[in-house]
Amino acid sequence: MAAKKHPVVLRYAGMGPSDISGYEAHRYRKYGDLGHIDRDKPKPRLLIGTETWAQEALAEIKLIKMETFAAELTDLDRRNRRKDLKKRRIEGPRDPWRASRHGPLREVLLTANKDWFEETEDSAELFNTAREKQFEERAVAWLKANFGDDVIHARADTDEQAYHIHAVIMPRATVHKYGVDCCVLQPSIHPLIKDYEAAQDSVGDWFSEIGLVRGEARKQAIREALNNGKAPPEKRRHVRPAEWRAKEELRLAKEAADLEVRRREVAEREDIAEDVIAYADAVSAGDIDEGGKPIKPSTKTGSPITPDRKTGFGFVKARRAFQAVAKRLALRAAIKAQQAAEARVATEISEIKKADDTILEIARLLPKGLRGKIADVRRKLTASIMALDPAFKGRGRKSGQEQSGPE
Structure with missing residues (x-):
């Protein structure tokens, strides 16, 4: 199987003179x-x-500012611009670069995947640094070939996860102004800073001799997608290692906190379940009633119902559950008893109604005197019936009227 092709990684980061001290503190592992x-x-x-490159760079930038300032004042004096001369003396030197969000310097990062550095043909050698040496030689040569003396610093970091190289470029350029040649800091003077894709092509070709390849050509992919009427790939934002690690630590901490919350919830549910089981066992054994009141001392060898357990949330929850069930069962029994009683009353009232109808039919066949007596008895009887069944009241009044009609 063919060996995996690893890309060489090139990153630029903007840098200003004020960033140099922090950069150096991190180089000495004192900050960051x-x-x-x-x-x-x-x-x-x-x-x-050199070891004093930072001080040398800051001193050179200060010298450039003062030389440019002196040339400007000389030019104003030569042209007899007294008012402007006075104003500029008060304002003082200006930065010898065009203001931008990136700054006048560039930090360069060169590396490859740590798996590439760990690959070795000699399996007997545990810590083989041959790949690091190869990469280092190519990196130093590429920096000097493309940036020359403007590479004022480069170092190899070997105490992190993957070997990598940091470099600082101070892009010096010369411009003619104030009647003389003045030095300025101008990143675009270097083609490989001005054109990022060209820089990626350059390191891809340069490091191909040691088996590395160019990284993904994203701008080319974007151009092709736009030319073909397709949606371009999403733009990637390079995340600095410190930012990535901070987010990763936050994510892991959140996962650990969530896991601890779930663990506690499970433990609490287990405790509640044990209390519920103990309560149910005690009820089924006749030690306590559904309300949790003791009936007789427990003679079983299981988990005793101790005072501490009785105050546990699970025990209390089980007692409330049993009490609620008992109330529902009692309510259901009462409802069923009432329904049965109402059914019996309804049956009896129905029978009485049938008997009343029969009496009414018989009364109609009797002489008028007897019908009157039966009507009086029937009115007393129907008063009791109507008290049991309000629906019968209308029928009683109607029946009474019918009965008294023939009198």
Whole structure:
């Protein structure tokens, strides 16, 4: 099977003079994101520049500012611009670069996937640094070939997860103004800073000799998608390692907190379940009633119903559940008894109604005197019936009228 092709990684980051001190503090592992640093590995190793490169760079930038300021004042004096001369002396030197959100310097990162550095043909050698040496030689050569003396610093970081190289470029350019040649800092003076895709092509070709390939050509993919009327791929935002680690630590902490909450919930449910089971066992054994009141001392060898357990949430919950069930059962029994009683009364009233109808039919056949006596008895009887069944009241009045009619 063919070996996997790993891309060479090139990243630029804007940098200003005020960032140099923080950069140096991190180089000496005194400041910044240090949580991922392996203290047992060698510290960063200088590749280009001196140990005092930072002080030298800041001093050079200050010198450029003062030289440019002096040339400007000389030019104003030569042209007899007294008012402007006075104003500029008060304002002081200006930065010798065009203001931008990136700053005048560039930090360069060169690396590859850690798996590529760990690959080795000699399996007997546990810590093979041949790949790091190859990469380092190519990286230093590429930096010098493309940026020359503007590479004022480069170092190799070997105490992190993957070997990588940091470099700082101070892009010096010369412009003619104030009647003289003045030095300025201009990143676009370097084609590989001005054109990011060209830089990716360059490192891809340069590192191909050691088996690495160019990274994904995203801009080309975007152009092709737009030319073909398709949606371009989503733009990626490079996340700095410190930012990624901070987000990853936050994500892991949240997962741990959620896991702890779930663990506690499960433990609480288990405790409640044990209390409920103990309560049910005690009820079924006749030790307590459904309300939790003791009936007789427990003679079983299971978990005793201790005072502490009686105050447990599960025990209380079980007692409430049993009490609620008992109330519902009692209510259902009462409802059923009432329904049965009402059914019996309805049956009896129906029988009485049938008998009343029979009496009414017989009364109609009797002489008028006897009908009157039967009517008086029937009115007393129907008063009791109507008290049981309101629906019978109308029938009683109607029946009474019918009965008294023939009199």
